[in-house]
């Protein structure tokens with residue numbers, strides 16, 4: 001930075017420490033927040049960008065959008081501001097900065113660079129953190145747009161924290177496309193195909209980038225590499241990444257499927273939500289079959305190409321050849337505008353009309369063949385059925401009536417009835433029923449129908465409700481919670497998430513995800529949240545009556561200490577401020593200092609009668625009072641009367657009205673007698689007389 005770096009910001013509140021990182025748009029320092037006594041990370045925009053209006057507004061937007069978010073997997077933004085700095089040429093400029101949670105640890109980019117691929121378990125843990133962050137931010141309507149290993153911090157305690165929602169924009173802003181805004185969001189290696197094409201982005205664009213991060217964690221390399229941003233962007237649009245299992249010996253092929261589904265070219269084929277992506281990873285890691293198992297990356301690519309081709313055909317009819325040639329686009333790696341293919345030309349070559357016609361003809365032919373095969377098979381089945389039916393009737397087989405069962409029929413009773421009727425029973429479990437286990441649900445053939453004696457009747461009994469309520473495990477130890485949940489038929493992820501809690505003691509369970517009370521499928525996987533033992537100082541205390549605030553804080557388990565102070569704005573007996581401030585994380589049952597207003601400061605009105613007006617004004621200002629002169633007067637006039645009277649208690653800042661009489665001449669002064677104003681100060685009389693003599 002070419003500025004002269006100040007030692008502190010915000011009137012000394014943030015004392016700047018060491019430089020910890022330098023990114024594309026800012027430098028990051030550690031700093032001490034002297035007000036709250038904690039270490040924070042300070043992100044200061046590069047000075048050459050401080051004058052760029054678009055950049056400035058983006059920076060402010062970052063501060064605004066992220067400050068609304070509060071999630072353990074997102075780096076908290078505490079504060080933001082702009083500081084006036086002077087550069088070497090003596091020019092002053094306002095440099096914006098963000099104050100964020102300081103994460104002691106490393107970025108995922110540095111970890112992969114130093115150690116290569118992560119273990120499957122570690123990759124799973126990181127992805128769960130990232131997807132939790134995205135699940136939350138997407139719920140808040142914020143798309144990250146720049147998910148990459150450099151924006152994922154892993155703290156020394158192993159917490160995953162996503163940062164740099166620097167280009168995040170509220171969802172309703174998403175109509176702006178990459179090319180329209182001239183600001184490519186996303187780094188080429190993690191860019192979704194729609195971002196590469198300059199189309200609108202949505203939450204699934206973040207999931208694509210997260211898929212690229214998963215790929216890189218498993219293999220040590222991003223899915224696509226190349227000499228230029230354009231070369232990489234092209235591959236995102238039109239090539240299927242090499243399956244991770246071919247790069248890492250022994251890596252289960254299911255990871256290929258999960259990565260491929262997350263990185264589907266067509267966003268409709270991707271995971272629809274971060275939660276769906278997370279659940280698929282958890283299902284796989286817990287021995288289940290993920291949804292991604294059926295994903296076919298080649299079909300996805302082919303469909304996408306076909307769709308784009310159709311769009312392109314329509315577009316080329318209205319477009320001159322020049323418009324399909326190379327165009328300028330912003331290169332996210334170099335930060336430069338570079339020549340690239342126009343969006344319509346990226347990803348696929350145009351097929352000629354004759355090629356398309358041949359293809360369509362072949363498809364029609366294929367359909368006809370499949371249709372005739374199915375038709376023949378159906379005909380054969382019908383003939384065989386008819387022959388069997390006629391044979392049975394012709395032989396006059398003994399017919400019996402199938403007994404009818406109800407939901408009170410037990411398995412034993414059903415068997416008895418069928419045996420009596422000369423029928424056999426086949427028992428099946430009805431896994432779709434929500435009835436209690438063992439309840440009769442259906443039978444085939446139906447009760448009342450006639451069948452040959454000795455036939456088999458299939459009877460279904462409920463396997464128990466599929467969806468069961470998640471038990472409440474709040475406040476329990478992790479082990480207890482696991483056992484309760486597993487008994488209820490759920491799986492629990494080996495990893496947990498830590499979060500602040502007002503009432504749950506440290507290391508105990510705060511909640512499950514999905515939440516207790518919800519009815520979900522047996523066998524589903526749940527995540528446990530564990531209390532960090534910390535909680536946040538509540539909001540909305542300032543201006544509230546003291547008693548209500550103290551009762552509220554004590555109800556929440558906090559200890560309080562009350563201090564009084566004068567306030568010009570907060571009424572007497574209401575809260576002026578709390579220390580630590582609202583929103584600060586403190587230990588549960590920690591102490592909050594509550595400052596209570598004594599109202600405005602009261603002062604005693606001094607006696608000014610007999611003084612010169614100049615002296616009276618001085619004395620009043622010393623007490624924090626103003627002099628009022630309803631009848632006018634000059635500094636040498638003598639104060640004759642004051643209102644309020646001496647000794648009265650008034651608000652600091654009030655006005656004391658003074659009535660004056662003109663200065664006496666030496667003679668008349670003697671005759672009226674300064675001594676008659678015995679209440680005046682000696683200094684007042686003496687100096688006045690001295691001036692006049």
Ligand SMILES: Nc1ncnc2c1ncn2[C@@H]1O[C@H](COP(=O)(O)OP(=O)(O)OP(=O)(O)O)[C@@H](O)[C@H]1O
Nearest residue numbers: 020021022023024025028041100101102103150164
């Ligand atoms: N809150 C934080 N706590 C600790 N270190 C941080 C924090 N934020 C950033 N850093 C460090 O500072 C470095 C620079 O961060 P920054 O977000 O400015 O850039 P980047 O993500 O590396 O690059 P780009 O701006 O191109 O996205 C990071 O790589 C990280 O090492």
